[in-house]
Amino acid sequence: MARAKENLRTGLSRKELNKAFEDHLIYTLGRLPEVATPFDYYQAAAYVTRDRMMDRWIHSARTAKHQQARTVCYLSAEFLLGPHLGNNLLNLGILDQVRESAADQNVDFEAILAEEVEPGLGNGGLGRLAACYMDSLATLRIPAIGYGIRYEFGMFEQVIRDGWQVEKSDNWLRNGNPWELQRPKLRFPVRFGGHTESYQDDQGRYRVRWVPEEVVVGVAYDTPILGYGGKHANMLRLWKAEACETFDFQAFNVGDYYQAVEAQMAAENLTKVLYPNDEPEVGKELRLRQQYFFVSCALQDMLRIHTLISGDLTDFHAKFTVQLNDTHPAIAVAELMRLLLDDHGMGWEQAWDITRRTFAYTNHTLLPEALETWPVELFERLLPRLLEIIYEINRRFLDEVRIHFIDDPERVRRLSLIDEDGGRRIRMANLACVGSYAINGVARLHTELLKSTVLKDFHDLWPEKFSNKTNGVSPRRFLALSNPALAGLLDEAVEGDWRYDLDRLRQLEALADDAAFQERWQAAQDAAKAGLARLIARRVGVTVDPASLFDVQVKRIHEYKRQHLNVLHVLTLYHRLKHDPGLDLVPRTFIFGGKAAPGYHMAKLIIKLINAVAEVVNHDPDVAGRLKVVFFPNFNVSSAQHIYPAADLSEQISTAGMEASGTGNMKFMLNGALTIGTLDGANVEIREEAGPDNFFLFGLTVEQLGQLRAAGYRPWECWRDDPELGAVLDLIDSGLFSHGDRELFKPITDSLRHCDPFFLMADYRTYVDTQNEVSHAFGDRRHWRRMSILNTARVGKFSSDRAIREYCEDIWKVSPLEGQR
Numbered sequence: 127m128a129r130a131k132e133n134l135r136t137g138l139s140r141k142e143l144n145k146a147f148e149d150h151l152i153y154t155l156g157r158l159p160e161v162a163t164p165f166d167y168y169q170a171a172a173y174v175t176r177d178r179m180m181d182r183w184i185h186s187a188r189t190a191k192h193q194q195a196r197t198v199c200y201l202s203a204e205f206l207l208g209p210h211l212g213n214n215l216l217n218l219g220i221l222d223q224v225r226e227s228a229a230d231q232n233v234d235f236e237a238i239l240a241e242e243v244e245p246g247l248g249n250g251g252l253g254r255l256a257a258c259y260m261d262s263l264a265t266l267r268i269p270a271i272g273y274g275i276r277y278e279f280g281m282f283e284q285v286i287r288d289g290w291q292v293e294k295s296d297n298w299l300r301n302g303n304p305w306e307l308q309r310p311k312l313r314f315p316v317r318f319g320g321h322t323e324s325y326q327d328d329q330g331r332y333r334v335r336w337v338p339e340e341v342v343v344g345v346a347y348d349t350p351i352l353g354y355g356g357k358h359a360n361m362l363r364l365w366k367a368e369a370c371e372t373f374d375f376q377a378f379n380v381g382d383y384y385q386a387v388e389a390q391m392a393a394e395n396l397t398k399v400l401y402p403n404d405e406p407e408v409g410k411e412l413r414l415r416q417q418y419f420f421v422s423c424a425l426q427d428m429l430r431i432h433t434l435i436s437g438d439l440t441d442f443h444a445k446f447t448v449q450l451n452d453t454h455p456a457i458a459v460a461e462l463m464r465l466l467l468d469d470h471g472m473g474w475e476q477a478w479d480i481t482r483r484t485f486a487y488t489n490h491t492l493l494p495e496a497l498e499t500w501p502v503e504l505f506e507r508l509l510p511r512l513l514e515i516i517y518e519i520n521r522r523f524l525d526e527v528r529i530h531f532i533d534d535p536e537r538v539r540r541l542s543l544i545d546e547d548g549g550r551r552i553r554m555a556n557l558a559c560v561g562s563y564a565i566n567g568v569a570r571l572h573t574e575l576l577k578s579t580v581l582k583d584f585h586d587l588w589p590e591k592f593s594n595k596t597n598g599v600s601p602r603r604f605l606a607l608s609n610p611a612l613a614g615l616l617d618e619a620v621e622g623d624w625r626y627d628l629d630r631l632r633q634l635e636a637l638a639d640d641a642a643f644q645e646r647w648q649a650a651q652d653a654a655k656a657g658l659a660r661l662i663a664r665r666v667g668v669t670v671d672p673a674s675l676f677d678v679q680v681k682r683i684h685e686y687k688r689q690h691l692n693v694l695h696v697l698t699l700y701h702r703l704k705h706d707p708g709l710d711l712v713p714r715t716f717i718f719g720g721k722a723a724p725g726y727h728m729a730k731l732i733i734k735l736i737n738a739v740a741e742v743v744n745h746d747p748d749v750a751g752r753l754k755v756v757f758f759p760n761f762n763v764s765s766a767q768h769i770y771p772a773a774d775l776s777e778q779i780s781t782a783g784m785e786a787s788g789t790g791n792m793k794f795m796l797n798g799a800l801t802i803g804t805l806d807g808a809n810v811e812i813r814e815e816a817g818p819d820n821f822f823l824f825g826l827t828v829e830q831l832g833q834l835r836a837a838g839y840r841p842w843e844c845w846r847d848d849p850e851l852g853a854v855l856d857l858i859d860s861g862l863f864s865h866g867d868r869e870l871f872k873p874i875t876d877s878l879r880h881c882d883p884f885f886l887m888a889d890y891r892t893y894v895d896t897q898n899e900v901s902h903a904f905g906d907r908r909h910w911r912r913m914s915i916l917n918t919a920r921v922g923k924f925s926s927d928r929a930i931r932e933y934c935e936d937i938w939k940v941s942p943l944e945g946q947r
């Protein structure tokens with residue numbers, strides 16, 4: 127279908143853009159152009175961009191409807207989108223043009239981009255993955271809807287006070303949000319509490335009615351997601367909770383006005399705040415409410431759309447497929463059953479058949495303690511009808527299982543949706559597995575471990591359901607947008623648009639040893655490093671030397687990710703320099719960034735330790751010019767876009783078997799950083815693609831750690847046998863980094879000395895020795911540049927486009943829309 131002729135709302139010529147910009151400034155924002163601020167400019171630019179995206183979305187939606195395509199629904203409790211403006215201009219193909227136009231008019235374009243407050247609707251990797259997948263779905267022209275929650279407060283803002291993390295609430299909607307459209311008429315009721323009643327319908331069939339205690343309404347807010355090339359747009363539909371008016375009036379009628387107002391406030395609390403995902407204590411009722419709320423709204427919306435188009439629910443699964451991003455939306459399995467049974471009068475067999483052909487489940491964790499479960503008692507109180515349905519799914523499922531495993535009651539207990547040990551709990555991963563036609567892990571190693579450990583029983587039952595889908599990242603946001611110097615060089619050196627087809631970067635292999643190209647490669651890296659150095663000076667007040675090795679670890683702070691292993695290396699170098707001031711050492715700048723869950727004390731203490739070490743090291747004249755340590759506060763997508771491009775070395779040092787995939791590792795590789803890493807998550811595949819000579823490997827493997835655990839791990843033997851390690855631990859305990867306080871960091875050093883659940887002591891020596899190799903390699907500039915170029919050249923596999931293509935072909939069975947524009 128051809129789009130209509132261009133006009134002021136759709137055109138991309140300079141004239142049309144300028145006129146549209148002026149129009150929005152005056153008519154949408156009511157500002158005099160001569161007194162407009164950078165924020166007004168940002169808003170006007172956002173509206174100009176959104177108009178063009180809406181136009182393309184309407185066109186895409188029409189085409190999808192016309193072609194009766196199957197729609198992919200991506201259900202995720204988190205979408206960590208990052209700032210929109212730059213990315214959308216890039217995808218429309220007018221980023222450079224707008225940048226030049228701003229320069230011509232003496233407008234600071236970077237300052238305008240910086241006016242945008244990013245929507246921090248995610249914790250880290252999982253939410254960012256959802257955002258990269260939305261980008262790739264639109265770029266590949268796959269009709270898709272992202273469904274999630276419009277948290278009023280997203281991820282907290284991290285500030286550092288006296289070296290400690292302090293959390294400030296993220297009021298990201300304070301200045302409005304020009305990217306979204308409220309759909310006040312698109313609202314669905316969601317029930318909570320109360321009881322169920324059975325009755326016979328007019329055909330004499332057994333039916334159940336859920337009489338809730340409370341009804342909350344979900345209202346849709348839509349954000350268009352434009353693909354690269356500007357040809358196709360999808361929708362991200364986020365739900366906000368509102369009070370249900372009818373219920374207010376009930377209270378009002380009996381005269382209790384304040385109770386009605388309270389009920390309204392309680393309803394709106396539902397989507398108030400995003401929960402941190404890695405807090406040790408879980409099981410918060412509000413979190414379960416959030417999950418059920420957005421899942422119910424999403425499924426009601428799909429049924430509405432399907433009814434508009436076809437009116438016949440029996441082929442729902444042919445028109446929709448629903449991907450569950452981890453178990454947070456797994457309650458969808460029971461909710462779709464409820465909607466089909468109770469609201470649409472379908473029989474169990476047919477409803478179950480449709481449900482099992484609709485869902486697919488992505489697992490994101492191997493840690494058994496991180497697998498989500500909810501107390502049965504909580505379900506009984508909050509979602510009584512859902513509990514009945516889960517019991518019935520389980521009863522039928524276990525009957526089926528017992529036939530296969532007559533002599534194995536233990537296995538039946540493990541497969542059950544209900545954990546009967548201790549307090550009875552519902553296992554959300556089991557619900558997701560039973561209700562899905564496909565199950566996948568997020569890196570090859572992770573999927574293999576899933577099949578042999580946490581989901582082994584399900585793999586024994588249904589091996590054909592399992593597949594691997596290694597994660598990927600968007601080359602648009604994380605290279606084209608965030609590293610303009612390198613992107614420019616790639617455009618000159620590589621034929622074809624690598625933004626569409628990242629495998630084209632293979633052409634760089636031929637240039638890896640070319641001296642002239644190496645110089646230009648270095649110049650691009652220097653530009654990114656100088657940019658980050660300026661940002662660090664501004665935000666942290668520390669001066670760093672862009673010529674030093676930028677050694678970077680940015681990600682959530684967690685013991686399994688082992689930021690404290692990195693700290694032990696910093697202290698090893700510090701200790702060596704103090705004892706041998708003449709030591710020949712490649713100057714390094716250690717850059718850390720990441721948030722700790724507010725209730726995770728050990729992680730917060732690790733942040734304090736990093737800052738305490740920075741304080742001492744950065745002020746010690748004995749190591750001046752050789753070591754610097756920086757903690758970059760409030761790591762989020764905006765800062766990520768400055769940090770990944772500026773790294774020489776990427777720290778991917780988690781305990782083997784604990785990081786499902788990682789995606790930060792891919793963003794570093796994309797930008798030419800070399801990785802020091804363990805054989806964990808996608809590191810395995812990164813090393814395979816880059817080649818073992820272009821990757822710094824260290825550490826025990828999953829198998830070796832298993833043997834060590836079985837034999838009885840004794841961390842104290844490691845530090846007793848390694849004087850350097852012993853000295854470094856003593857240094858922390860000495861109080862040098864805590865103004866003489868010998869107790870402050872004890873929780874860290876005691877844990878390392880005596881139990882060390884993440885095996886830092888076991889991996890320390892090979893880590894430090896491998897870091898020595900890194901230093902030597904960095905000293906040989908030509909060799910280093912060659913390795914850097916080869917990393918970028920071989921990153922193709924880690925594009926989110928490749929990942930989404932695999933989901934489309936192997937799981938969803940969908941293909942791109944035909945014949946667009």
Ligand SMILES: *Cc1c(COP(=O)(O)O)cnc(C)c1O
Pocket residue numbers: 249250251254680681682761762763766787788789790791793
């Ligand atoms: C990519 C990304 C992550 C994930 O990083 P990992 O190193 O894979 O844990 C987290 N936060 C942000 C802001 C990111 O961009």
